[in-house]
Amino acid sequence: MLEVSDLHVSYGQSEVIHGVNFEAKKNETLAIMGRNGMGKTTLFKSLIGVLGSGKGSIKIDGTDVTNKESYERVANGIAYVPQGRMIFPTLTVQENIETGMGVSGIKEVPEDIYALFPVLLEMRHRKGGNLSGGQQQQLAIARALVTNPKVLLLDEPTEGIQPSIIKDIANILNEIKSLRDITIIVSEQVLSFTMAIADRLIVIDKGNFIHEDLREDVDTQQISKYLSV
Ligand SMILES: Nc1ncnc2c1ncn2[C@@H]1O[C@H](COP(=O)(O)OP(=O)(O)OP(=O)(O)O)[C@@H](O)[C@H]1O
Numbered sequence: 001m002l003e004v005s006d007l008h009v010s011y012g013q014s015e016v017i018h019g020v021n022f023e024a025k026k027n028e029t030l031a032i033m034g035r036n037g038m039g040k041t042t043l044f045k046s047l048i049g050v051l052g053s054g055k056g057s058i059k060i061d062g063t064d065v066t067n068k069e070s071y072e073r074v075a076n077g078i079a080y081v082p083q084g085r086m087i088f089p090t091l092t093v094q095e096n097i098e099t100g101m102g103v104s105g106i107k108e109v110p111e112d113i114y115a116l117f118p119v120l121l122e123m124r125h126r127k128g129g130n131l132s133g134g135q136q137q138q139l140a141i142a143r144a145l146v147t148n149p150k151v152l153l154l155d156e157p158t159e160g161i162q163p164s165i166i167k168d169i170a171n172i173l174n175e176i177k178s179l180r181d182i183t184i185i186v187s188e189q190v191l192s193f194t195m196a197i198a199d200r201l202i203v204i205d206k207g208n209f210i211h212e213d214l215r216e217d218v219d220t221q222q223i224s225k226y227l228s229v
């Protein structure tokens with residue numbers, strides 16, 4: 001569903017992603033794990049097209065999107081939940097979700113979105129900025145889902161969220177996966193969270209992939225070592 005080959009990403013002269021290769025299959029959840037500053041956000045921004053890539057290719061469901069703008073990539077089936085959520089604080093919950101609906105042509109927030117996130121239905125007229133961090137994360141996921149993505153990217157969705165709410169987010173992502181044909185790619189540092197959702201884990205270190213395991217083969221102590229400073 002997503003195929004990335006030899007992807008290099010730089011800021012000016014400084015290369016941060018050094019030629020990564022990976023695929024994610026339909027109905028697979030893939031976790032990219034790495035410490036602060038290892039290149040997770042840079043990788044995700046280049047996948048969604050906010051950052052250009054110097055070299056390499058990105059395909060979504062067989063379509064090469066490497067030279068396409070972000071909005072065209074979204075139309076091709078990729079959606080992005082940025083690190084820090086980036087919801088619009090002065091818009092209501094409903095208006096925030098509606099900002100994601102432009103490309104899909106739908107007029108009203110679909111019922112299945114509010115079924116997944118009952119708290120957003122309850123709070124739909126409240127300003128986004130007045131939601132808790134966990135609720136804002138749900139809002140950011142809802143906004144991404146209304147484009148009906150084939151590939152959903154989430155950049156550190158548990159950052160700054162308390163453990164009980166992290167469990168809720170894991171449950172929601174597993175429910176989304178059971179309800180839709182979707183590929184979920186998440187960047188993370190919290191191993192317990194990815195062990196609850198991911199089929200496969202990749203470790204990124206200084207812009208290179210250095211380790212990969214299916215969930216059932218994961219040695220959690222070894223991965224924790226990669227994640228500790
Ligand atoms: N706009 C930028 N200009 C130059 N260098 C940048 C820029 N953004 C990030 N970097 C550098 O790129 C490297 C990777 O950063 P990135 O934000 O991708 O890491 P990350 O894995 O997402 O970290 P975190 O877990 O803290 O979010 C870091 O060395 C960072 O300093």
Ligand SMILES: [Mg+2]
Pocket residue numbers: 040041042083155156
């Ligand atoms: Mg980041």
